[in-house]
Amino acid sequence: MLRCWKRSETTGLEDSQCMDGSPALPPRFPHKAFWVTVSATLLLVIIALSFTGHLWLRQPKAQSVQVVRITVPDQTGALINQSALVDKQNDLVTYSVTSKANHTSTVLFDIKHGLICYKPDNRGTCFLRKMERSDYENVHSLLQQSTQMESQLVLLGNETQRQTEFLGVMGASQVNVSTLEEPLQDLCQHSLIHWTRRQDGPGKQRLVYFCIDICFPSNICVSVCFYYLPE
Template sequence: MVRCWKRSETTGLEDSQCMDEGPTVSCQFPHKSFWVILSATLLLVIIALGVMGHLWVKQPDAQVVRITVQDLTGTLINQSALVDKHNDLVTYSVTSQANHTSTVLFDIKHGLICYKHINQETCYLRKMERSDYENVQSLLQQSMEKENQLVLLGNETQRQTEFLGVMGGSQVDVSTLEGPLQALCQHSSIHWTRRQDGPGKQRLVYFCIDICFPSNICVSVCFYYLPE
């Protein structure tokens, strides 16, 4: 016999017979614990997915590659390159023997190179050429192989010099640049440059930046002002 509980207006709860036959069971809806367990399980799944998503988002996109190279005198020069594959950026930090640090930013997506010397409140822009893409590609490939430390031997390294002339009247509005370039040159004047064969005897080179790539190529980029 099935026995249920029915509320009485006068006496509260009283039992009444629901059916004439069958075992004695409660008419109360069963499986309340099932819904509690199901809700807890769903909550744990949601939390796990959230944690995994958070870890995926926070996964570092940039890798630091340290480059040690011998100069012509055999002295070791240390450089570091921050490779950001997600944003197609390579940022060099170059410290000279005089302990002056320069930053060179390769914006591969927009085909631009930006040079900034620590002692000057000026940025210099240049459009990337085929050789620039090839050099940076060697660095991207090296970082993909998870080599964080590179040593370039002096007798195996090719060296070349590039002269960049600063174009007069070519000052750039920082607001027209992309985010990484804006951040680097926020409080600096910005000028376009172009590659030249050399400054000529009447022009003076006022600073150079040496950049070394994993392809055993070191480039000394030297700047001077073009005639107005």
């Protein structure tokens, strides 16, 4: 037998038989309790997502960074002292090259933005150049190396191709550091920044004032030499 409830003015709720034979309606769920439950659930979800994101941001960036030490003899047979810091997550490769005079120059390959930045240690100047196809090929040889945190690459001197690049410095076109992306800003803070362009050579009237030797795992060593273009 179906049962339904009706309110009595004297005795409150009492049980009575449904006269029309229709099924009894279930008691209505309180709206206030429903929205309180939903709000509490959403709050817990937001807290959990915030905590997870905080932990992700606090993860050390070194997990995506690989140090590659490249050893190769120079033209005189002495070993070139250089290392490359490979950040695959941010598409960055940073070379540290130490000269015979114990001056360390930095060369930053910003693959994402297609730029190369040269910063000699003994000069308060940065030099920018747009990456070309050969630059991408050389840097990708580093990105494809082992995923270990640190590895050593030894290049054979008799199998290494050596070439020289001349870059003319356009002194009149200085760059505002605030217009550069973050990795370049960090490297060139408090430095004069100039654009450069590839040239066939400095010519007899122009002297090369410094060079940076860089070796890649693809058995290619490049000597990048700079000189100022006529204003």
